[in-house]
Amino acid sequence: MSETDTVYISESKTGIWREASEFPIPNRAMNFGDGLFETMVFDGDKIRFFDFHLDRLRLGMDTLKIEGYSPAFAKLEDRIKDKFAGQRLRVRWNVFRSGAGKFTPENNDSVQTLHLQDLSPVPLVKQQASFSEQIALYPYPWSSCKTLNALQYVLAAQEKKERGLDELILMDYKGKVAEASMANIFWRRGKKVFTPALECGCIAGVGRRAILEKIPRLVTQGVFGSNELLSADQVWVSNATGISYLEKINSLEFSTEAWEPLEGIFD
Structure with a gap:
């Protein structure tokens, strides 16, 4: 499993996750770094400290005025478990502002992407x-x-x-x-x-x-x-x-x- 071939994308308007090999270009993540990310550990059964990640992500979205946070975000753990139960994964969760525009956003809707990799242990x-x-x-x-x-x-x-x-x-x-x-x-x-x-x-x-x-x-x-x-x-x-x-x-x-x-x- 590699970070480039195991990618999922979801837009706040639909809330539906789908597999994706490429993203619309231009996007605000690429143009301005206009978004946030969480790097998480999935231990095969749950995301470690998932509540902490959700709290920080929600605060970050409020700070950057990115909309779309909802209770559905908390269901991400179950989605990963349904598909990857038993696997230890590094999960990178990107949430960035949708649309193009220049410095002034066209809207504040959010786009989410997931990048999954096998988990490498941290050196002691x-x-x-x-x-x-x-x-x-x-x-x-x-x-x-x-x-x-x-x-x-x-x-x-x-x-x-x-x-x-x-x-x-x-x-x-x-x-x-x-x-x-x-x-x-x-x-x-x-x-x-x-x-x-x-x-x-x-x-x-x-x-x-x-x-x-x-x-x-x-x-x-x-x-x-x-x-x-x-x-x-x-x-x-x-x-x-x-x-x-x-x-x-x-x-x-x-x-x-x-x-x-x-x-x-x-x-």
Whole structure:
């Protein structure tokens, strides 16, 4: 199964999903990145944290003024289960504004697409990380949403590859820790856990929310400099696919032993 040959499309006016090998061109997703996406894990029976994904998607559609969210969105899990029960899949769910137009939309109806792939496990440990030298994040009203305009993460992925790193840590425009290249970041000193607040421009990650709800009394959200991160006992990054512990940031080493309070969150 590949992301290009297992694709489905649905328009808000009909609500009917159909297989599709191509999309109308031009579209606002391609022209302007005018939409949102959710990357989800289907474990063969259910979509992990599906309610969290729905909440974030609904908030994102409200923020971008894209219409068409309905209770039918919650039925997506059953649709996938009916066709792919028993398979572990990475599900990319795009929701973008329909029509063409220029910057001013012709309408605010939505189009949805699904891209399905076999799920690859997240690495338990990422050996080498460093701070980005090229990317700084800004806290726009939509920064916490996963928008289709994600050039900062594309460029971060390129920088990570060029520098031979397993993970890249992104700072905000004030030089404060924001997130990782494709995940939120946490660190621990003793039993105290820290993670950047959304005001630093990071994504409101589904994995982030799962951790915050599992250990709420242990986590402090705030604005932190790199020195506060580097003084940690342990550092990890997380998204909907799971947790990866960072072994080294530059030359500093950190514990990669699984921390018991986090166990079971991503099962």
